[in-house]
Amino acid sequence: MAGILSVAPALPDFRHAQADITDALVAGLADDDKTAAVIRRMHGATGVQQRSLVMPIEDYRDIVDFTHANQLFRQYALPLVEAATRQALDQAGVEAHEIDYLIFTTVTGIGAPSLDVELSQAMGFRSDLKRLPSFGLGCVAGAAGIARVADFLAGHPDALALLVSVELCSLTIQWDDRSMANIVGTGLFGDGAAAVVMAGAHRQEKPQMRVVDSRSALYPDSRDSIGWNIGTSGFRLMLTPAVPELIDGHLAGDVDTLLAEHNLSRNDIDAWVAHPGGPRVLEAFSDALDLAPGELSISWDVMAEMGNLSSSAVLHVLARHGEYPAGHRGLIFALGPGVSVELVLVEWL
Structure with a gap:
């Protein structure tokens, strides 16, 4: 891996x-x-x-x-x-x-x-x-x-x-x-x-963590929910209130499907590495996954200190998760235009 x-x-x-x-x-x-x-x-x-x-x-x-x-x-x-x-x-x-x-x-x-x-x-x-x-x-x-x-x-x-x-x-x-x-x-x-x-798995360098698996999802009828309208003036933001509803309707099922393929459940995840997309997005993540208060605290901190950095944001969150004991499992997840979602299951070494 x-x-x-x-x-x-x-x-x-x-x-x-x-x-x-x-x-x-x-x-x-x-x-x-x-x-x-x-x-x-x-x-x-x-x-x-x-x-x-x-x-x-x-x-x-x-x-x-x-x-x-x-x-x-x-x-x-x-x-x-x-x-x-x-x-x-x-x-x-x-x-x-x-x-x-x-x-x-x-x-x-x-x-x-x-x-x-x-x-x-x-x-x-x-x-x-x-x-x-x-x-x-x-x-x-x-x-x-x-x-x-x-x-x-x-x-x-x-x-x-x-x-x-x-x-x-x-x-x-x-x-x-x-x-x-x-x-x-x-x-x-x-x-x-x-x-x-x-x-790669044959390299001699010692990694912090390994990527166990990933899952991609593209949600139906959501093309106009988030993204850019690009024209002569540049990038105009496209953002609708539908995003939290899409998270509520789909995210838990995708997470559970990925984890079940490795005989895991949400209780087996030690670190939730969530994209800090905004307060309503983080609240929707917590609600959809039944997370305890504080489990997304690093994502909230990153959002407070630097805002949403689009594709870079979840990587700033991952950097702050730092070192954990061997066997500590994490789920990196973010969503973007499409609406699309990416889930990455990792394990600290």
């Missing part, structure tokens, strides 16, 4: 209190006192206390179109993914030239060649590196990336692989959009990156 050698989160330098971000967004988004009050109320309800952004908050008013925003993405994303990748490799005791396979994921910037080409050259990866850039999985991609790397390593047990995620959600700002989805999104999403080094 594939092993996880290291998980390295990274945040940009500009740290802001939620109240300061809200003030700046009220100044740019609200055209009357009613809208200003709605923005303040919705931002206050997210549970987010701080967020890290790639630019000073006052610079965001200068973003005029998608071309500008996407140029900023490529400018600021590369140093952030380099920092996460170097830290992950250092923690794993692995050299860049040893990496055989790279999955790179983002849903907040686009390009061809994709950003992993620049990352590969900056890091000194081999020219025969197998690369797989991913766009469109959104928040689920952190968990799905671990699962897909594990799938590759199952067939390449002598290989070393890397998952890299970066999301600069702040650059998707839409100053003319006063929809409830945009108001909620501007209060919830932050910027960040993460890198995960994984090893």
Whole structure:
């Protein structure tokens, strides 16, 4: 089975209190006192206390179109993914030239060649590196990336692989959009990156944990529940109240199916590594899985300290779970556009 050698989160330098971000967004988004009050109320309800952004908050008013925003993405994303990748490799005791396979994921910037080409050259990866850039999985991609790397390593047990995620959600700002989805999104999403080094079963490195199995699910009639509407102005958030209902109707069955294949039940899971998608999402996770109070405390903490980092968020949560005794079981889970869900069963070593 594939092993996880290291998980390295990274945040940009500009740290802001939620109240300061809200003030700046009220100044740019609200055209009357009613809208200003709605923005303040919705931002206050997210549970987010701080967020890290790639630019000073006052610079965001200068973003005029998608071309500008996407140029900023490529400018600021590369140093952030380099920092996460170097830290992950250092923690794993692995050299860049040893990496055989790279999955790179983002849903907040686009390009061809994709950003992993620049990352590969900056890091000194081999020219025969197998690369797989991913766009469109959104928040689920952190968990799905671990699962897909594990799938590759199952067939390449002598290989070393890397998952890299970066999301600069702040650059998707839409100053003319006063929809409830945009108001909620501007209060919830932050910027960040993460890198995960994984090893095939025949490698000599000692992993922190092993990936036991994974399960993917695509929920019916949910395509318009969450995602982006992408047009000339860039990324406009699509977010409906249906997401908690989908979690309530489907998640427990998918979790129980995966665990039953290994003669396990929910009581056998010691660590619930949940994507911090927002307060209603975390509450829906807890309710659907009948979790005790505090079992998602790390996810709540990550959301309060940095907001929802899309695909990077669940990897920040995983990094904080740290070391556990051998045999300690965890379930990594996230959801994203589709609506799709990825479950990854892991065991600490």
